[in-house]
Amino acid sequence: MERQIWPYIGRRLVMTIPVLFGLTVIVFFIMALIPGDPATAILGSYATPENVAQLNAQLGLDKPLVQQYLTWLGNVVQGDFGRSYNQNREVIEIVGERFGATLILAGTALVLCSIFGLLVGIISAVYQYGWADKILTLIVLIGISTPAFWLGLLMIMLFAVQLRWLPASGMFAVYGGGDLPDLILHLILPASTLAFIATGVIARLTRASMLEVLRQDYIRTARAKGLNERRVIYRHAFKAALVSIVPVIGIQAGFVLGGAVYIETVFQWPGIGSMLVNAISTRDLLLVQGGVLVVAAAYVFFNLVADVVQVMLDPRVST
Numbered sequence: 001m002e003r004q005i006w007p008y009i010g011r012r013l014v015m016t017i018p019v020l021f022g023l024t025v026i027v028f029f030i031m032a033l034i035p036g037d038p039a040t041a042i043l044g045s046y047a048t049p050e051n052v053a054q055l056n057a058q059l060g061l062d063k064p065l066v067q068q069y070l071t072w073l074g075n076v077v078q079g080d081f082g083r084s085y086n087q088n089r090e091v092i093e094i095v096g097e098r099f100g101a102t103l104i105l106a107g108t109a110l111v112l113c114s115i116f117g118l119l120v121g122i123i124s125a126v127y128q129y130g131w132a133d134k135i136l137t138l139i140v141l142i143g144i145s146t147p148a149f150w151l152g153l154l155m156i157m158l159f160a161v162q163l164r165w166l167p168a169s170g171m172f173a174v175y176g177g178g179d180l181p182d183l184i185l186h187l188i189l190p191a192s193t194l195a196f197i198a199t200g201v202i203a204r205l206t207r208a209s210m211l212e213v214l215r216q217d218y219i220r221t222a223r224a225k226g227l228n229e230r231r232v233i234y235r236h237a238f239k240a241a242l243v244s245i246v247p248v249i250g251i252q253a254g255f256v257l258g259g260a261v262y263i264e265t266v267f268q269w270p271g272i273g274s275m276l277v278n279a280i281s282t283r284d285l286l287l288v289q290g291g292v293l294v295v296a297a298a299y300v301f302f303n304l305v306a307d308v309v310q311v312m313l314d315p316r317v318s319t
Helices: 002-033 038-046 049-059 065-077 091-126 131-145 148-162 180-214 217-224 229-267 272-281 285-313
Strands: none
Touching (some): 038 049, 065 285, 091 131, 091 180, 091 229, 091 272, 131 180, 148 229
């Protein structure tokens, strides 16, 4: 098994290099296309033509775009993401402070959508065309079709404003709190909102994969031998279906990371998403580029982990 996994991991790591390089190109040049001048945004009321030109020269923004990119890329390779224009701090330091909060939110959402998505998919497949399948399929379709930010606002109106069961925003209470129970209380609404949509995707694929496996001859043979139905479902059918489900869970890890941008803004969660929104509005290019690159690298890493798990479940995938 190990002899098969390590060469596969090596190939996947090599394949991530051009992916990350392409991401740096996309991130840098898309930010360059955004209207506005960072120097003007920084100087504010002091933005005279002379001051703007002087600040652009200090920041290196007066150089050709390709030269700016090569300089930035060379620094990134060395671990230097530059300094934030507005906060005058190292970008990697700011991103590091925010990334923990985003990982807590996205990680919780990923666990929730994986658990509920698998359960819903299995139940729908086992009771195909039954009332449980129809109800769960309807809920899944609603989840897939619902915009995350709109669902977040509905959750706030219902559970925070009307019922007053849960806090509407933040990661901890403004006064008091700050412990694990307080964190969990603030995490329920944003994590549930973020997980609801991803749950639908995992549930649909789980249902389709389970139905395909349940039609196989060895499943009918297992039932003919008198094996317990629960054992047939979970030890035989689900294990075989999981091989095709794991990569989708890896993709959903990227989805919840990207979706955190909207959810963090709606719920005022102090993560990378809300940081990026503020950085874009103030034209803090280096901070935006660093934040997006870190999130993209995390997405690539999660997909790599999912691929490795898939190979562990079925070594034939690596061939």
